Structure formats: C-alpha cells, structure tokens
Amino acid sequence: MTNSLKVLLIEDDMIETMKLNRTVSKLQLKHSITEAKNGEEALQVLEQKDRLPDIILLDLNMPKINGIEFLSILKNNDTLRYIPTIVLTTSSNHKDLLECYKIGVAGYVIKPLKYEDYVEKIDKVLSYWSVNELIKV
Amino acid sequence: MSVSISILERALEREKAARKQAETILEKKSAELYKITQELQESNQKLNHLFNATRSELTGVFANLVDAYLVTDLSGDVIKMNDAAIQLLGFDCTKENFNIKHLIFKEDLAVFYTYFKQIDAENQYKDFNVRVVTKSNELKILHINCSMMHDQDSNEPVAVQGIFRDVTSQVFAEEKLRASENRLALLVNNLDSGVFMLNENNTILLANKKLCDIFNLKVSADELSGKKLKDSGFIFDELFTDKDAVLDRYQEITSKKQVVLGDELQLKNGRFLERNYIPIYENDEFRGHLWSFIDITLKKKFRQSLESEKQKYGNVIANMNLGMVELSNDGQVVMVNQSFCKISGFTEEEIIGKGIGLFTKDASKSFKRILQEKGKRIEGISSSYEIEAFNKIGDKRYWLISGAPNYTIEGKVAGSIGIVLDITEIRNLQFQKEALVEKLERSNIELQEYAHIVSHDLKSPLRSIYALVSWLKEDNEGKLDELSMQNFGMIESTLEKMEQLITDILNYSSAGAGTLEVSSVDLNIVIEDIKQLLYIPNHIQVEVVDKLPVISADHVKIQQVFQNLISNAIKFIDKEEGLVEIGYRQTEKFYEFYVKDNGIGVEEKYHNKVFEIFHSLKKSKDSTGIGLSIVKKIIKLYNGRIWIESTPGEGTTFKFTIKKS
Numbered sequence: 013m014t015n016s017l018k019v020l021l022i023e024d025d026m027i028e029t030m031k032l033n034r035t036v037s038k039l040q041l042k043h044s045i046t047e048a049k050n051g052e053e054a055l056q057v058l059e060q061k062d063r064l065p066d067i068i069l070l071d072l073n074m075p076k077i078n079g080i081e082f083l084s085i086l087k088n089n090d091t092l093r094y095i096p097t098i099v100l101t102t103s104s105n106h107k108d109l110l111e112c113y114k115i116g117v118a119g120y121v122i123k124p125l126k127y128e129d130y131v132e133k134i135d136k137v138l139s140y141w142s143v144n145e146l147i148k149v
Numbered sequence: 150m151s152v153s154i155s156i157l158e159r160a161l162e163r164e165k166a167a168r169k170q171a172e173t174i175l176e177k178k179s180a181e182l183y184k185i186t187q188e189l190q191e192s193n194q195k196l197n198h199l200f201n202a203t204r205s206e207l208t209g210v211f212a213n214l215v216d217a218y219l220v221t222d223l224s225g226d227v228i229k230m231n232d233a234a235i236q237l238l239g240f241d242c243t244k245e246n247f248n249i250k251h252l253i254f255k256e257d258l259a260v261f262y263t264y265f266k267q268i269d270a271e272n273q274y275k276d277f278n279v280r281v282v283t284k285s286n287e288l289k290i291l292h293i294n295c296s297m298m299h300d301q302d303s304n305e306p307v308a309v310q311g312i313f314r315d316v317t318s319q320v321f322a323e324e325k326l327r328a329s330e331n332r333l334a335l336l337v338n339n340l341d342s343g344v345f346m347l348n349e350n351n352t353i354l355l356a357n358k359k360l361c362d363i364f365n366l367k368v369s370a371d372e373l374s375g376k377k378l379k380d381s382g383f384i385f386d387e388l389f390t391d392k393d394a395v396l397d398r399y400q401e402i403t404s405k406k407q408v409v410l411g412d413e414l415q416l417k418n419g420r421f422l423e424r425n426y427i428p429i430y431e432n433d434e435f436r437g438h439l440w441s442f443i444d445i446t447l448k449k450k451f452r453q454s455l456e457s458e459k460q461k462y463g464n465v466i467a468n469m470n471l472g473m474v475e476l477s478n479d480g481q482v483v484m485v486n487q488s489f490c491k492i493s494g495f496t497e498e499e500i501i502g503k504g505i506g507l508f509t510k511d512a513s514k515s516f517k518r519i520l521q522e523k524g525k526r527i528e529g530i531s532s533s534y535e536i537e538a539f540n541k542i543g544d545k546r547y548w549l550i551s552g553a554p555n556y557t558i559e560g561k562v563a564g565s566i567g568i569v570l571d572i573t574e575i576r577n578l579q580f581q582k583e584a585l586v587e588k589l590e591r592s593n594i595e596l597q598e599y600a601h602i603v604s605h606d607l608k609s610p611l612r613s614i615y616a617l618v619s620w621l622k623e624d625n626e627g628k629l630d631e632l633s634m635q636n637f638g639m640i641e642s643t644l645e646k647m648e649q650l651i652t653d654i655l656n657y658s659s660a661g662a663g664t665l666e667v668s669s670v671d672l673n674i675v676i677e678d679i680k681q682l683l684y685i686p687n688h689i690q691v692e693v694v695d696k697l698p699v700i701s702a703d704h705v706k707i708q709q710v711f712q713n714l715i716s717n718a719i720k721f722i723d724k725e726e727g728l729v730e731i732g733y734r735q736t737e738k739f740y741e742f743y744v745k746d747n748g749i750g751v752e753e754k755y756h757n758k759v760f761e762i763f764h765s766l767k768k769s770k771d772s773t774g775i776g777l778s779i780v781k782k783i784i785k786l787y788n789g790r791i792w793i794e795s796t797p798g799e800g801t802t803f804k805f806t807i808k809k810s
Contacts, residue, residue, distance in 0.1 A: 027613040034620070073605050100604045125612055125648045127619035
C-alpha cells in the first residue's frame with residue numbers, strides 16, 4: 013500500500029520540470045506535482061496552509077533566492093520545517109552538500125547525465141517517501 | 150842648805166806666781182765659758198723652739214697632705230698614716246696592726262725589698278712604682294717617695310716615712326697610649342702608601358718602609374728619621390721623568406702650604422705615583438709637611454685598559470645600526486645613540502629628559518606595553534616586544550625593542566636599556582604578504598566556486614539534451630531507421646564524454662586549490678577503498694607488495710593520486726593476465742611509491758607528455774587526459790615528483806615521491 017504524494021518541485025529549468033513530470037507519468041505514479049519556478053514562487057505556494065505538500069524536491073542553482081537560502085527560510089518556519097525536503101541538484105560540490113545537511117535536508121540526490129539513470133533515481137526517491145508515514149496537517 | 154832653801158824658796162815663789170796666773174786665766178776662761186754656755190743655752194732653746202715649731206708644722210702638713218702618707222718602723226709595721234692613706238689602702242693603723250710588706254703585690258715583693266735596702270743605704274728612695282693589694286682586694290699601682298727617719302739624739306735610723314699616690318689609672322692610660330702608639334707605628338710602617346713627615350726645618354720626623362721601597366732608598370725607614378731631607382738620599386734627577394716639573398711643583402706646594410691631593414708623578418722606571426700633601430699646623434703655627442705616595446701603576450693600567458674597552462664599546466654603540474635608549478626608573482630618557490636619533494627623527498637634545506610619550510601616543514596600546522615591559526625590568530627580567538611608534542614627522546613606524554634592566558654598581562635596578570630596531574619595512578612587507586595571501590585565498594575560493602558554477606551550467610544543458618534525445622528515441626520507436634538510432638546513440642556517448650571532461654576539469658582545478666586538510670592516512674586502507682570503488686576487470690590483479698606506511702596528508706587528495714594511477718594502469722593493460730603492483734621504499738626525507746602495470750607501456754618521448762593536461766595517448770571514450778595532470782599537481786603540493794619507467798609492450802611503472810612532514 014503506497015501513498016500518493018503531493019510533491020512540490022522547485023526548479024527553474026523547464027526541461028528538468030518536464031523530465032520529472034514525464035518520469036512520474038511514465039512510471040504511472042499517482043503523485044501530484046506542483047511546480048514552482050523559484051524560491052519566491054514556492055513560498056507563495058506554501059502560504060496555502062491547507063494544501064501543503066508532503067515532500068519538496070529542491071534544486072540548488074536558482075535565480076533570486078537560491079536553494080540554500082530557501083532551505084534556511086523553510087527551516088525557520090515552525091510549520092514548514094517538518095516537510096521533508098530532498099535536494100535535487102547537479103552540484104557535487106562538497107561544500108554545498110555539507111551546508112544542506114547542516115541546515116537540515118531529508119536527502120541529497122545528484123542529477124545524473126543519463127535520462128534512464130534519472131528515472132531510476134526518481135523512482136526510488138518517490139517510492140521511499142510514499143511508504144513513509146508523514147505528518148499531515 | 151840655804152842654797153837649796155833659796156832655790157826651794159824661789160821655786161815656791163815661781164810656783165805661787167804661776168798658780169796665781171793660772172788662776173786668773175782660769176777665772177777668765179771660766180767667765181768666758183759661762184758666757185758661752187749662757188749663749189749656747191739660749192741658742193739651744195731657740196733651736197729647740199724652732200725645731201718644735203717646724204716639727205708641729207710638718208706634722209700638720211703631713212696630716213693635711215692630699216697625698217697619702219705613712220710611717221713604718223724598720224720592720225715595716227705601720228705606726229702612723231694620714232686619712233688619705235687610710236682611704237687608699239683601706240687599713241687604719243690606729244685600729245689594727247699591719248705590716249707594709251703584706252700589702253705589696255706578690256710579684257713586686259722581691260723588687261720592693263731591693264728598694265727597701267736602698268732606703269737603708271741612702272736614707273731615701275724616690276719615684277718608684279709598686280703594686281699593692283688594698284683591704285678591699287683591689288690591685289693598685291702606687292707612686293712612692295720614701296725617706297729614712299733618724300733618732301734625734303743618737304742619730305740612729307728609727308723609721309721610714311713614705312708619700313704615695315694612686316697612679317693606677319694613669320699607668321693604664323699610659324700603657325694604652327703606648328699600645329696605640331705602637332699600633333699606629335706598625336700601621337704607618339706597613340701602610341700601602343709611602344709616608345713621610347718633615348718638620349718646618351725639613352728634618353725628617355717619620356718615614357715608613359713603603360716610602361723606602363717606592364723610591365728605592367738604600368736606607369731603612371728608621372735611619373731616615375732625624376735626617377735632613379737633603380741628606381736622605383732622594384735624587385730627583387734619577388727618580389722622575391720630568392724632574393723640572395716635579396721640582397717646580399714641589400716648590401709651589403711647599404710655599405703655598407695648602408692641602409694638595411691626587412698629584413700624579415711618573416717615575417723613570419715606568420711606575421706612576423699619586424702624591425698627597427698635607428701641611429701640619431699646631432695652634433695656627435706651621436709645624437711641618439706630611440707627604441704620602443701611592444703606587445698607582447696597576448690602577449692606572451687598569452684604568453687605561455678600562456678606558457680603551459669603554460672606548461671600544463662606546464664606538465660600537467654609537468656606530469651600530471640599532472638604536473639604543475637608556476631609561477631611568479621613572480621612564481625618562483637618560484641616553485640615546487646616534488642610530489636611535491636617526492630612527493626617531495629627533496635630535497639628542499630633543500629626546501634627553503623626555504618620557505616615552507614622545508614616540509607613542511599617550512594611553513595607546515604601545516604606550517601601555519612599554520610601561521608594562523618596564524615593570525618587568527624592575528623585577529630584573531629582559532624581554533623583546535614590538536610597538537607602534539611615531540617619529541618626529543608623525544609617521545607610524547614599527548619598532549622591535551629588546552629591553553634589559555640597567556643596574557647600578559650596588560646591583561640595584563637603575564632603569565632599563567632598550568635596543569631598538571626599526572622593522573617598519575619588514576612589517577609593511579609582512580602586511581602586504583598577509584593581504585596578498587588573504588586575497589589569494591579569497592580568489593582561490595572564488596575560483597573554486599566559479600568552477601562549480603561553470604561546471605553546473607555546462608552540465609545542465611548536456612542533461613537536457615540527453616533527456617530530449619532519450620525522449621525522441623522513446624517517442625519515435627519503430628519510426629526511425631537503424632542509422633538514425635545509431636546517431637542518437639553517438640549523440641549520447643558524446644554527451645557522456647563531454648560530461649566527463651567537465652568533471653575532470655573541475656577536479657583538476659580543485660586539486661591545487663583549497664587548504665590541505667592534513668590527517669594521518671593509512672595508505673593500506675586507502676588502496677582497499679580504491680579497489681572497492683574502481684571497476685576492476687576479472688583478468689586484472691591489483692596487488693600491494695609492501696605494507697604501506699601511514700603518512701600525514703590530505704586523505705581525499707592522496708586517494709585521488711592512487712586512484713588515478715591505478716585506474717590509469719588498469720585502462721592500459723592489454724595482456725590476458727593483468728597485474729597492477731603497488732609498493733614503496735623510503736629515504737630520510739621522502740617516501741617513494743610506485744604503481745607498476747604490465748600494460749602497453751609508454752615510449753620514452755612521451756614520458757613527460759603524459760602529465761600534460763588534455764594529453765591522452767590513447768583516444769578513448771573514458772580518457773580525457775586530465776587524470777595524470779591531476780596526479781602531478783597533487784604530488785607537487787607535497788614537494789614530490791613523479792616520473793615514468795617503461796618498456797613499450799611490457800609495461801609501465803609510475804614512480805613518485807612525497808616529502809615526509
């Protein structure tokens with residue numbers, strides 16, 4: 013028995029968004045995806061307290077508020093800090109990795125080059141979180 | 150018969166006449182005698198009178214005499230004494246019988262008897278001293294005058310009378326005086342100064358041995374006294390180097406008759422004398438000259454060498470490039486050298502007597518530091534420290550000060566001496582260096598960040614292209630021909646290579662950047678980790694032949710070196726049985742490792758080229774030609790070097806060193 017997740021994807025790259033959506037539909041998963049092009053947009057989404065996501069997939073390299081800044085805002089919010097946030101990034105920078113875990117992330121996934129590898133990784137992440145018990149508001 | 154009668158008658162007549170005549174004479178004589186007797190009686194009476202008067206007078210005198218007086222009989226028993234005698238001796242002859250002999254101090258008894266005999270023989274003995282023991286057992290020295298008393302009628306000696314006086318304290322004082330005179334004489338004689346004293350007529354009263362030694366006189370000090378100066382054996386011409394000057398000075402001194410101290414004389418034998426002159430006055434009347442001479446040759450030589458030492462160090466201090474400042478205990482400048490004036494920009498006059506506030510701003514950190522350090526000097530501690538100072542024109546300078554306490558002869562701290570080195574130039578260079586290092590670090594970090602961003606920005610489109618190509622393939626499955634599908638496959642592999650290239654460039658730029666995080670690294674574990682990490686085909690063995698050391702290094706970087714070399718070795722193995730061998734040896738300063746393979750080998754002309762960036766000998770899908778460049782870069786960080794030993798076709802050995810830390 014798996015839960016269908018409400019996923020908030022924060023990603024500025026259009027093709028990356030397409031990749032996630034296509035992956036979810038290809039894998040015939042029931043998860044609903046909400047898109048935000050940047051941190052500001054994501055914060056607006058998160059203002060609707062009755063429709064909070066179950067998990068957040070977060071890109072680090074973004075204009076305006078970058079991923080790490082967004083993460084800090086999230087962790088300083090009494091409600092939002094409990095939403096599991098998985099970083100989905102190209103950056104294999106050790107410094108970024110350390111910083112993210114310091115602030116508090118539920119996972120750190122590096123985007124692979126090959127699409128097939130990507131599908132595999134996303135499948136695993138979503139499967140994992142869909143079997144987890146999550147705090148429902 | 151008649152004749153005879155007549156003769157008889159005549160004879161009778163003559164006799165009658167003669168008798169008559171004799172009677173007359175007798176009568177006359179008798180009268181004379183009576184007269185004389187009368188006179189004698191008279192004068193005798195007068196004499197007796199006189200005697201009695203004198204005698205009673207004398208008795209009164211003796212009784213009232215201040216000096217003690219006593220009379221003994223011939224055996225020495227005291228028969229009479231006055232009050233002074235009673236007081237002095239403690240005995241009273243009216244109350245008890247005592248003999249004078251029992252009073253005499255035992256040791257003096259024998260001599261006393263000889264005195265007593267003397268009295269017997271000459272009726273008197275005067276001016277002698279005898280020790281007696283009084284009734285109260287005190288030993289006293291008496292000065293005595295004695296005389297014999299005779300019987301008035303028979304003129305036989307009957308008694309001895311004596312007048313005596315207590316001279317005990319006087320004798321002791323005299324003895325003391327004599328002793329101190331002796332001591333003084335001894336002192337004068339053994340004095341380290343030559344002394345001689347002349348009276349106003351230039352007769353020598355006193356001279357000592359040292360004087361004779363100094364002037365090499367042929368006579369003894371005793372022989373000198375009493376002689377006239379001109380007869381004493383002093384010969385000016387032979388003694389002094391500049392005899393005229395000495396003579397002139399002698400005339401001057403003796404005519405002025407004033408105290409002269411510390412005149413220096415040079416003798417012909419090379420010695421130096423210090424001469425002092427003191428005129429002697431008694432009741433404002435000139436009585437003589439006292440001269441003293443001290444041989445100061447040694448002292449003078451010391452002084453001369455001291456002087457030259459002082460000169461030497463003075464020159465060193467004055468001419469050294471280090472500034473020198475002497476401060477008093479209350480912080481005032483007592484002395485500076487030329488270099489300090491140059492360093493501070495002030496003249497000596499401007500500095501002396503001023504406080505340290507002249508060079509530092511009051512209450513500034515440096516000002517307080519100097520005071521704090523000065524406190525250490527008072528405790529006798531030396532130390533070095535650095536301050537910010539300001540020279541005369543107000544420029545900020547950096548001074549390195551080495552301070553030490555300055556002591557008085559008594560060993561008390563009199564202040565401090567500081568040696569000052571202006572290190573402004575060095576300091577500025579240091580500041581520049583620090584700024585540069587900081588800037589470099591910043592730009593390194595920026596570069597690192599930049600590399601990551603660039604790599605991200607370059608990789609993102611690759612991923613997108615890859616995804617799009619995948620979708621094209623997916624969406625057009627069965628619609629595209631074989632060739633088109635192959636081309637899509639080639640696009641994908643090109644993208645992969647492109648991505649690898651970007652990754653390697655990022656690694657290469659990271660290799661030399663950032664700080665080395667040094668920890669102790671067990672290389673055996675590192676190799677085990679690499680074996681897990683790398684894909685090693687079944688036909689290839691990776692063997693560690695020596696037990697590898699534990700070294701101090703950055704774990705990530707040292708792993709990268711071995712990983713790149715091992716993967717490189719694996720990549721080029723063409724034999725059916727592949728072998729990668731890892732080992733090492735060490736010298737005093739270096740570890741030398743090797744990674745040996747039995748691969749294709751490298752021709753010698755390429756031995757250096759393989760380490761150049763982007764140079765790959767074998768164009769292949771998984772080789773970008775950066776791996777060995779990264780290795781070389783890291784080894785350089787550890788002050789090591791890397792080289793190749795290879796036989797083409799048989800294999801290659803990569804050898805590299807890492808400096809021991």
